[in-house]
Amino acid sequence: MLTLTRDDVRLGCRAADWRGALDQAAAALVEAGRVSAEYREGLLAREAQSSTYLGHGIAIPHGTPESRRYVRSTGVRVLQFPEGVPWHDGSRVNLLVTIAAQSDEHLDILRQLTHVLRRDGVTETLARATTADQVIAVLSREPVSARLDAGTLCLGVPVRDHLELALAAAARLRHAGCVDAGFVAAIAGQTPLPLGQGLWLVYSSSGVKTPALALATPTQRFRVDVGEVSGVFCLAAQGDTHRALLVRLDELLARGDGAGLAELPAEQLLARLSGESAQAQTARVRLLNAHGLHARPAKELVLVARAQTAQVRVRLLEGSGEAVSAASLTSVLSLGARRGQTLVFSAEGEGAAAAVVALADAVRGGLGEPVTPLQETREEGAARTAQAPRAAPVEPVVPPGADEPLTAVPAAPGLAIAPAYVLRLPDFSYPEQAEDSTHERGRLERALDGARQQLETLVKRTVGGEVAQILSIHAEMLGDPDLRDAAFESIGGGASAEAGWWRAIDIAARVQEALADRLLAERAADLRDVGRRVLGLLCGVEMPMPPEQPYILVADDVGPSDVARLDTAKVRGLVTARGGATSHSAILARALGIAAVVGAGERVLALATGVELIVDGEGGRVVAAPTPERRQRTERRIEEQEVLRRAAHARRHEEARTRDGHRVEIAANLGNTAHAADAVERGAEGIGLLRTEFVFMEHSEAPDLATQIAEYGEAFDALAGRPLVARTLDVGGDKPLSYWPMPHEENPFLGVRGIRLTLMRPEVLETQLRALLMAAGRRPVRIMFPMIKDIEEFRAGKAIFDRVQAEVKAADVQLGVMIEVPSCALLAPTLAKEADFFSIGTNDLTQYTLAIDRGHPQLSAQSDAMHPAVLRLIQLTVEAAHAEGRWVGVCGELGSDPQAIPVLVGLGVDELSVSSRRVPLVKAAVRELTLPRARELAGLALRQPTAAAVREALEAV
Incomplete structure (x- = not known):
């Protein structure tokens, strides 16, 4: 600036x-x-x-x-x-x-x-x-423009209600950091306005951080009482910065391009919203000028544009900017185009095709400046060799035996049974050099034509839907003149058709990735997919094709574009050898409703395609070639889960009591107070964990007292007298605050985080405690400190709490400790004498007990909270708390694990706090138990040597 x-x-x-x-x-x-x-x-x-x-x-x-x-x-x-x-x-x-x-x-x-x-x-x-x-x-004054990009699109939402689409779009804007909870609440109270052509609009200026436009589309267009619905726009308005977006939307509707908008893939959809019509002639060209499109080359481009009979517009492919007049110098300069980025020219009417070609040619010619193609450095060449799709020799990996359970990371809930389809990239062997460049060019031309025919055939076989749209994009990529020119240039320098083509693909893909844009990162993966298809034709190697019948996809790892291509009508589940629960593949699998496990290890890649698999997305297990008995048990579980889900929902507002009357409170974990009302509607008996750091992460500076009171008050109001357990600010480690700089730590998970951090800034902790107590008033509030290691840290925090409470005098308050560090669990008898309650954070407790980062790509599958060492720490905590008349909750993911629920009840846990959507099912699971049986199962689990043995023993009974 x-x-x-x-x-x-x-x-x-x-x-x-x-x-x-x-x-x-x-x-x-x-x-x-x-x-x-x-x-x-x-x-x-x-x-x-x-x-x-x-x-x-x-x-x-x-x-x-x-x-x-x-x-x-x-x-x-x-x-x-x-x-x-x-x-x-x-x-x-x-x-x-x-x-x-x-x-x-x-x-x-x-x-x-x-x-x-x-x-x-x-x-x-x-x-x-x-x-x-x-x-x-x-x-x-820093220029502010309304945001519209892949991050504000929410395509293919499985809903049949335009109000839900509006909320999905608002939630996407919040996830993108454009708005806060107040905006989402404002949208929730609106009825979408009809724009025509199946499109609707909701808007608000409340809680807007960055003006933006989101679009949510359903998996299939539908009708409601007020008309047809193919998409809902959600506008975060701020001053007049969003005016250009609305003008382009109005122009799009005036052209009649709105009717098919929702069916377009993201890249084409953004093109339409940028002002580029469906009838426009277009040309793409990569900018190679060393300093980008600065004044001199921009002026040359404008002169070329003014010489055309058709009016030409230009936009950047990398981003969501408006298509501007190529004849306006200030407009062209405003693009800020840099070397390596792609300009998209568009024009309509007579002379349009010639006009866009003329401008693209002018850019290739350098616009009055000498230009050089994007070259590889020595390091980039080494990276290309490492990334080329060649199979490296590896030691033989033994596949899992028949009916042998493999432990993996639960990624997306659900059970699935289907044959495996193991995705293995073929070995491409080819010479790097060739003598006859004319012959090599012809080979590449024929391979490109063949690949295009393959894709067109696949598109026809998958009419409609996201799969066909992505395949269509791949077909368009084959016609990219820049790719062809780069490949032909390498061939002219002596490279073989294979080497020249892959070099062009890999350089283009890495240029996209270097631009740090999510949409472009996904397009880079698509480029490599296209590249491998052509390479297969050049090498005479057939690319793997998924079967026509239902299957479970097994792969080393999959990226966002891979998951997006999955045909959910055929794919029953997903298993990857690598990855963690927070990987893109896991997140997208959950969004698509596909049962998935990740981090299963290399042995799954040795499975034979066609072998039957059972995937347990909740338990985190894969079983190949299951016995008839295990298969029958799994089928019964699938049927029972659907029946249970419906029955649980019907009884969601009833208490959770075992069949012999033992009461277990079921609460909800929340990362945002705006979701408190939804938790109550799903049957939550309170909030068992409010992650208060969300208030701090949504502001550019530490939120003041009034801001925090308003945020916490929203949750108390929604709970209507139900208790709220709030964790004080838990940042540091993997959750830094931009306005709270901290020195680099070699291992931040073992460094300054949680209570350690807030005790270094006691004024921040005091303000937060005051806000919680004032927001609660006469309503029940339970406050707990995170990452406590011993009584000294608890007393330090309690001293601040006591001082604030003496002034505020909240009516119903308890002060507790999160059990996340093994030392805290081992010292629970001393803590229980002074703390009012314990809440066990099983995610961190497992991580620290087993010394495994739960996000580690190779080890995360072993980070299982059902490990007997973790269960013994939970047992020690409960016994210590009950000896002093204190209560104990579990707020980690273990609380919603179906296998863990009876064990936790048997260990004496008083409260389970889970995600809101799991509340009805957890209540239902408790109702199926008796306390003696739960204690028996807990004893059985404690006698096992490993987490896998615990799960196997529980499944066998």
């Missing part, structure tokens, strides 16, 4: 011509110590090359690369000429932003100024400014 001070601005300057203005600008830079006197000649030389006039009365004089040796430090001087100065290109300049740049910093200043130029009345404002602050306010 352009940073100016009052000393940088000179008002009321006068000059007879542009040379006199430049003399004053150079003198100002010399006076400031930014340059030596010789820099003036550099300013004049730069104007001789091309005018630095931008438009709207602003010019940005700067030196040539040769004159950089006269720059002492980078800086800016702004000179105002209220009466204007005639410039050498016929323009009139009211403001000089004169730059002394030691490298290419002027390009960033230029990009910011192009946004300034697009504001109405900027020329008059700058010419009439009477103070430096007025000029600074205009030039330094």
